[in-house]
Amino acid sequence: MQQIAQGFQKLKKAYIEEYLTLHKKARLGSREDKQKAALMSDQRLQLLNRLATIDLMPRQQLMDYQNRLAEIKTCFALTEKELDTTPVCPHCFYKPASEKACFVGAKLVEQLDDQLEELVAGWTKNLLTNLEDPVTQGNVGLLKDEERKVLEAFIKSRKLPAQLDGGFIHSLKEVLSGLVKVIIKVGDLREALKITDGPATTEELKKRFEEFIDKQTKGKEQAKIRVIIED
Numbered sequence: 459m460q461q462i463a464q465g466f467q468k469l470k471k472a473y474i475e476e477y478l479t480l481h482k483k484a485r486l487g488s489r490e491d492k493q494k495a496a497l498m499s500d501q502r503l504q505l506l507n508r509l510a511t512i513d514l515m516p517r518q519q520l521m522d523y524q525n526r527l528a529e530i531k532t533c534f535a536l537t538e539k540e541l542d543t544t545p546v547c548p549h550c551f552y553k554p555a556s557e558k559a560c561f562v563g564a565k566l567v568e569q570l571d572d573q574l575e576e577l578v579a580g581w582t583k584n585l586l587t588n589l590e591d592p593v594t595q596g597n598v599g600l601l602k603d604e605e606r607k608v609l610e611a612f613i614k615s616r617k618l619p620a621q622l623d624g625g626f627i628h629s630l631k632e633v634l635s636g637l638v639k640v641i642i643k644v645g646d647l648r649e650a651l652k653i654t655d656g657p658a659t660t661e662e663l664k665k666r667f668e669e670f671i672d673k674q675t676k677g678k679e680q681a682k683i684r685v686i687i688e689d
Contacts, residue, residue: 474541480554481547485533486567493567497527501620502578508622509581514588514634516581518688523577527570582618588634589613593681597633605629638682640675644689 486494497503503524510517533550540548588594589609598609609629612618619626650670651663658666675683 470542473545474538477541477545477554478536478538481533481536481552484552484554484557485531485550487532487534490567491532491534493571494527494530494532497567497570497574500574502574505618505622506577506581508627509585509630511627512630512634514639514684514686515584516686516688518686519577519580522689523570523573530566578618582616585618585630586613586616588684589630593636594633597636601629601632605632609633636682638678638684640678640683640685642674642685642687644687646670647687 506520509515510520531550531552533547533552535549536547546553589598590613598606601609605625605628608619608626612626647670651666653662653666671685674685
């Protein structure tokens with residue numbers, strides 16, 4: 459009986475050690491939680507939320523980012539003593555078998571910070587590309603002097619203003635309003651390019667792609683179309 463009890467204690471100790479290790483990887487600690495909170499109120503995120511009111515912007519990218527940030531869980535209260543009486547964390551109820559394997563902590567928070575910077579850079583490039591397009595250049599000239607100067611300053615500096623006021627957003631909406639947004643889902647595109655009767659030639663794929671794009675943009679003025687790819 460004593461040997462059985464000792465064996466049970468060894469297994470229990472091994473379980474507790476493994477659980478604590480996995481829990482630590484799957485949950486943010488106190489320091490990382492503060493970093494997450496800082497990201498959620500980050501000025502860059504506020505900037506993107508304001509830009510997302512412009513119809514042409516890829517809002518799904520921002521929504522996916524915010525969802526991922528919000529889903530990261532925090533728990534740094536668990537102790538070994540608590541696991542001695544309960545098999546799961548009594549604070550966050552972490553169950554390794556029911557959650558996707560994830561390794562968070564400082565590393566993931568840093569990755570999300572980098573991704574936020576990439577989003578800002580990508581959206582800035584998106585705006586500049588569209589503002590410099592011949593189709594929209596004529597619209598810039600139709601703005602009031604003050605509104606036009608703000609956009610021209612943005613195009614010249616290649617950087618978004620630190621504070622996006624209503625005037626700047628309004629000017630962007632006015633200039634880009636003539637463009638037509640077409641959203642294409644990755645799954646629909648994949649389905650359109652799928653060949654069921656063996657390998658495809660490049661010409662077959664090109665034809666399928668062109669037919670798919672033509673169908674998605676039918677009836678719209680081609681020069682004003684801007685395509686956004688979403689998952």
